[in-house]
Amino acid sequence: MRCTSFLRFSAALSVLALACGAHAQSFKLQLPLESDPDVVLQEVVVDAKQTRVTLLVKNGTNEAFEACAQPTGSPDAFTLKDLGSGTVLQQQSISGLTLCNVKMDVVKPGRSKFLKITFPPLPAAATRLQLGEASCQPRPDSDMEFWCFKNIVLPAR
Secondary structure (H helix, E strand, C coil): HHHHHHHHHHHHHHHHHHHHHHCCCCCCCCEEEECCCEEEEEEEEEEECCCCEEEEEECCCCEEEEEEECCCCCCEEEEEEEECCEEEECCCCEEEEEEEECEEEEECCCCCCEEEEEEEECCCCCCCEEEEEHHCCCCCCCCCCCEEEEEECCCCC
């Protein structure tokens, strides 16, 4: 009976070790956008299935402003680029702001909104990233302000 209990205990520990090895890694960055410190890259969460990015869009001014999210599949949607390998990941989903093809959200003074963007999983060795709308290459004929975080550094994973 002791041998059977020990085997069950060992099997349970093995399953727990496998589950812990596959957990998500969270990188809390608090990185403000170079061109607008009210847009902050708060967190990058990486796991085996996906990469999730959270942006905080806050209004530190005295006037309301409009903001929206580019829909998935749009050429202006977010991309996440591994600067080491050159791999570019396309936005899979986005939430938190109304889609630009629907309407603009109004962000009132002193208020903030979260933007959550999901991408495929990052390459295992990725530590330097670029996150931006329109692949950080906005069209010169556009009146939209595109966000681009040019040099995101993740601690070694």
